[in-house]
Structure formats: C-alpha cells, structure tokens
Amino acid sequence: MNVSLFITCLADTFYPNVGESTVRLLDRLGVRADFPEGQTCCGQPAFNSGYRDEARDVAKTLIESFEKSEYVVGPSGSCIGMIHHYYPLLFEGDSRWEERAKKFVSKSFELSQFIVNVLGKQDLGARMNAKVTYHPSCHAMRLMGIKHEPLALLQNVQGLELVDLPFAEDCCGFGGTFAVKMHEVSGAMVAEKAEHVKETNAEILVGTDMGCLMNIGGRLRYEGAPVRVMHVAELLWEGVKS
C-alpha cells in the first residue's frame, strides 16, 4: 500500500503537530506514508471566493504532486471535500486534466475515513482520561458524508468520556475567507459555538478540520476559556503513545 500524506497548507504552516500525529498514527497502524513535497494547497480559498482560474492552477499543482500515489490521505474533511466535490467541476471538459482529476478524487481520503473505512480499524488502542466534546465540521459532514468515522475512533479510546455538543451541526462561522469578509456575523457565530462548547464542561474540543478548530480555538482563547482544542489525529496519537 502506497500512501501519501496531504498535510494541507493550514496544518503545514500553523499546526505541524497535526501532520506529525497523522504520520505517526499511520505508521503505528502499519502504513508507511510518504510526503510529496510539491504539494501546497487544494485551492479552496480561491475557488470559494470565485477565482476559478487561480484555483485551477493551484489544484493542478496538487494533482501533479500526487500522480504516483495509490492513496492520498489528509487530516481535513474540508480540503478533501474540495477535491471530491469541486475538482470534477473545475476540470470538466478539459481533455488534458479531466481524467487526472477524477483519478485523484477516487484515491483521496480524509484521515478518519481512511482509518475506519479503508484500513477497517476503529480501536487504535488509545487511552486518555478526559472529558471530550466533538464538533463535526460542515464539509466533512455534508460534502464528504463523514459522520460516524471520527466518533467511532473516539468511542474506542479507553477512559475517554465523550459528551454531546449542543447544536453540534451548526457551522462555527469559519468558512475560510468568510471569517474575514463577513467578520461581524462570523464573530457572532463563533461566539455562539464557543458558548455551546463551554456548556459541555469538556476539557477538550476535538474536530477533524484545523480551519474550524483555529476559529473556535481562537475564540475560546479570546474569552480565556480553559478548553484544549485538538485535531482527532493529535488526540489519538497522544492516546496511543502513552
């Protein structure tokens, strides 16, 4: 099995620990992954803002860098969702790129989806004594249909108390450039999300997407709320290595 990591620009730059946890977790599961260095970003910031030509050029760079991979695994439902949902549209009718894009789509997986559905593993032997709540990111949930996979992994962590997040499926207000462009309403949305997180009295908020977690985590820190924010890969790796 030849697995390549797509670490996403956000994780690469701000959260290398998420990438590291991803690769160590896969290694523990017997999967040796490589990291094609030509990768940068999925193109979502440009695409969602309406800049299709710009998004297309960035997407081509990504497709090229994973051409030789059998599987592409990334720790972000949003970026993988961009690939699955919009790459076919972006290259529709382009004789040189349509097929390459489709091939890329069919081999790309979000991390929890890959572990649960491709590797067929749910219990990674992790332990952690903590009260945890889970925010299901919109794109993982709605573009990728990833609902039970992260929960299955979390439910199998020994000692972990998983509490329901009220209004879990409401967007946190990140939305990429939305958080900057419409920052007033985005700010109101994330304030509400942080309220719900605090209501759970959880010590850790866990998610599958660093965009949302950067937003919610940034709000919790702004309020001085003592909630730790972790990507599912970080939590699992921390639980496995101890």
Next chain:
Amino acid sequence: MSVKPAMPLKERMKHAIADETLIEAVKKTTDRLEGGKLASSEALGNWQEWREQGSRIRSHVVQHLDYYLGQLIQNVKKRGGHVHIADTAEHAVQIFLDITKQKNAKSVLKSKSMVSEEVHLNKALEEIGVKVLESDLGEYIIQLFGEAPSHIIIPAIHKNRYQIADKFSAISGEQISEDTPTLTAFARRKLRQEFLEADIGVSGCNFAIAESGSIVMFTNEGNGRMVTTLPPVHVAFMGMERLLPSFEDLETFVNLLPRSATGQKITSYVSVINGPRKEEDLDGAQEFHLIIVDNGRSNILGDDEFQEVLNCIRCGACLNVCPVYRHIGGHAYGDVYPGPIGAVITPLLRDDMKVWGDLPYASSLCGACTDACPVKIPLHDMLVHLRARKVKLGLTPGWERMAFRMYRGSFANPGRYRLSMRAAKLMVPFMAKDGYIEKGPLHMLGWTNARHFPSPAPQSFREKWAQLSAELEGPKGGDSK
C-alpha cells in the same frame, strides 16, 4: 424594476446583529421550526426518497415549462378564469391596477403572497388610494409596523409578542395583553369586519395544476379561504415556475411542503380553486384572474448553473437552518427573499450583480441549506457559482484580485510557496504573543475582533519532514510490516 437597498450589506448586517430583540426572536422560532421539521420528516420514514421524487417532478416541470404553462393557461380559461402574463414587476402591478380600475374597487384584501411582495403591490395600491389589508396574522402585524416580511413562511418572525401587544394597544386605544390567544382574537375581530367589505381578494399560489387549471394554497389560518371566496373578484399571483403537471404530483408536495416549512404533517387548510363560481356553487368569487409573473425568471431558464433554483417551493427550510440567517434575520438581505434562497435568487431575478453581487457572500458555505432543501437545490454550490460570476464580471475589489493573483503565484509553485511562508513567518515576532496574534493589522482586524489568531509554527511540517521520515524509516518505526 430597479430596486436598490438603502445601505450596503455589511451595514445592514451590522445593524441586525446589534438588535438583540430581533436576533433572539429569530433564533427562538427557527430552532422550533428546525426541530419540528426534523421530527416530522423522520416520522415519514423515507424522507430522502420523497426529496428525490420532489426534485424529479420540479426539474421535469421547469425543463418543460412552456408546455405546462400552455396547458395551464388553456385549462384556466376553459374554467372561465382570466389569465394574464406579466413580464416585469411593473407589468404585473399594472395588470392588477387595471382590474382595480375596471371594478371600481376601493378596498383589497390579501392573503399571503410572496410574489405580490416581490412586485411591491401594496405600495402601488396605496399610491392610488386603494385600501389594502393583509389578512394573514403575520402579514397583518408587519403591515401595522410598516415593514416587509423577514421570513418566507413566518413574515413577522423578527417580532416578539410584547412588541405586537404594544402595537395592537396603540391602534385600538385599549390595553391588549401579550398572551397569544388574546393577540390572535384581537386580530381576528379587526379582520372579520374587513372581509365582508373588500372588493377584491388577492392570494398567492403554492402550486398551479396544469392538467386541471386549478390553483392550490396551503394555509393555517383560514384567511386564505375567506380572501378567495368572499370578495366578488379573486386575483391570484403566481410565479411563472410554480406548476405541477397533475394532482398525482401534488401528493408529493403535500408531504414535502408543510413538513419543510413548519414541521406540520399537513397545514390546517389545503385549498384547491378551480376558476370562478359556477351557477350551482354555494360560494366562491364571481370573477377569477391569474397573473403569471416572469420578472426575471426566464433569465434563469436554460442556465445550467442556476436553472434548478426554479425548483424552489418557497418553504423556508433553508432559512431555518442557516446560521447566517439566524444571526442577522431577514431584512438584512435587503430584498423580498431572505436567507440562502434569497442570496441566490435576488441577484438572478434582479439580474444585477453590481447592486446585489454581495449577497452570495452572506454564507459560510456550510451546506446546511442544501441538506435541508426538500427539492434538493444545491444552494451552497450556487452561491459559489455566483461569486465566480461576480469575479468574471470584474466586480470584485482590486486588492482582492491582486491577493488571489499572488496566491496563485506562490501556491501553484512549491518553491515560491516555501519562500512566502518563510517571509510571513518573519513578520510574526512583531505581532505575536505566546504563539497568538491578539490584534493584527489591516485585514487581520476583522478576525482578531472576535478571536485570537495563531502564529505560524516555528518549524513547518515540511521542514520537520526529513527528520521525521528518517526516524520512522529506522528500526523502531512502529509495528509496520
């Protein structure tokens, strides 16, 4: 009609967010409606199949709109009704004013109709001195406030009962208490007198049935039946696309519409109107007019990216689940149709991206609207398509175009990407504190008003990779085979 909102979108949003009473009222009701919808649709069992079926029927109608419109017109006429086609909002209003003049009408009674809101009928009638009264409780309330609806189904969603009791007390000169039964009873008393005096009744049309020439209305208050049967003349406004081929197709929408709109299995009344009163009929209007309104809809026909939006049955489900709508209410959208559906159809119907091109950005693209839509319109995709259209028309700001050119320049070139990431990191020590930027310059400002921003990690993942990879390659690299 050239309609321009008084303030830019950002200003409208800011005002709405600051109005705590409004936001609290909107959140309370949308939460209730969303919960009701989930419960009633799950109880149906195979909700996804109903949605598929609904989508299929609506797409079929829209694809063959000319055929079904022809059939409808023929059948309405056969039943003795008059049919008018209005290309524009002005045209629709003119047709109505002509009927008013011809009948020498002094007072018009309305049942809720989004299309008559869309063409601004009330304003035109008031200008010529014809009394116009809304008979739907929600519409009646906002008419008293001199406002427009802020939700497709619950027009007065943004008002709480204390505000309503104050308004009722002010117009009646007596103290009206704020409990719901008292408020409803007061409105009923006031409206009943008017029902008997009205010269023309105006209604909307949830669906028109092509094969029978009937119009169908879903209502909860009974006022729809009064409006369409008591006054001597009944005029129905219909959006050009609101057709179904047959009564068999209506069954699907009897299941989909009330559940999506209010969480009800069925509304209190489903009225089917087959033209004017016949000699043997006990009630009904003596004259029936159907005004079929285009007003920008044919611009959308034949457009691959947007045609499906004509499948919309105006249930408001996308509003109830939209986190942006719940934080700003309906008026901030600046026109008749609020929420995700409004953000899509307003720029299209108005055919003016210069004035309305900011609406598609009023969404975090979370996709809740698409998930909620009973006829599976991919609303969040359409919002992205509209943004692309705005870019293509060259209507986005220069700094933004420059920013995305720079994004392409560095992100489509791994070498330059590494360089620019390093350059960005050099800036950070001047702004960050404990790994976070708490107040940033320029465009950071919006973000840091409500949250802190992380500073780039000292070592990026790709910088760590060589070491990490060597470590895992080594003899202790986990339990890999």
